[in-house]
Amino acid sequence: MRNKFIASATLLCSALAVATAIPSFSQAQPERHRVRVCRDVSSRGARNTGTAVGAVGGALAGNALSHGGGKTGGTILGAVAGGVIGHQIAKHNDTHRVCHWEYR
Template identity: 75%
Template sequence: MRNKLIATLVCSALAVTAALPTAAQAERHRVQVCRDESSRGARNTGTLVGAVGGGLLGNALSHGGGKTGGTLIGAGVGAVAGHQYAKHNNTHRVCHWEYR
């Protein structure tokens, strides 16, 4: 009988302890979390526009028989430049609230 009484008291104490909020749970607060997000479509468009513009400029600046090489190099450089420009200039901030 005494063992049952002790077991019941221990279980009751554990149940009450588990139901009470801990210090960490009581100190939770709301925090705004933000991140920069860019759209993939804008980067693709920037790459395409940069490649076309760079190819035209490379063709115009190259001489004689090196027009094809100048066009290809200009298109490559323009594609990289257009992609980087679109990536850095087309980001927007996305925020949400979290409880921590």
């Protein structure tokens, strides 16, 4: 009889210890999940190079297409237009997306 009582008391205490430990353990650790984080990366060096190459190409094209005394104006106008176009092309092509995973 005494052994049954000790066994029952031990079993009851063990069950109470487990029952009180489980809820506090699950509340202590918040649920974490994996999230993909992306950002756009660009370098300004490629934009500057695109502007310079476009300006030189536009100046050569403007000089070749202009006639007579307007060669200087055609060269300047071609350089400006080529620089803007070269910058826009380099800006568009230079941006790329970098992604990684984080746990939050």
